[in-house]
Amino acid sequence: MISEDLAAMRTHRNRIHYYRRLLEAQLTEPEREYFETRLSEERCGFEDLKAAIFPLVFTMSDPLRGCDHAADDAAGHRGAGHG
Secondary structure: OHHHHHHHHHHHHHHHHHHHHHHOOOOOHHHHHHHHHHHHHHHHHHHHHHHHHOOOOOOOOOOOOOOHHHHHHHOOOOOOOOO
16 A cells, blocks of 8 residues: 555656656747646645655754754854853
């Protein structure tokens, strides 16, 4: 099951790259709209599949949160009173 899901993700990824390359070419407006629509659909498909396979999301808004020196560094106070 996982290998099939990963294969589907690769397929979406490959199509995304394909449509991006096509959009770099000189296209008529209807062609551009068509490829932009396909690109959007592939991105949505990729994101939906990714969310189904990897439901956990870890975010880190401030990787140095809780570190006293991080606030000092950000404020430009590093070195003042620190050894």
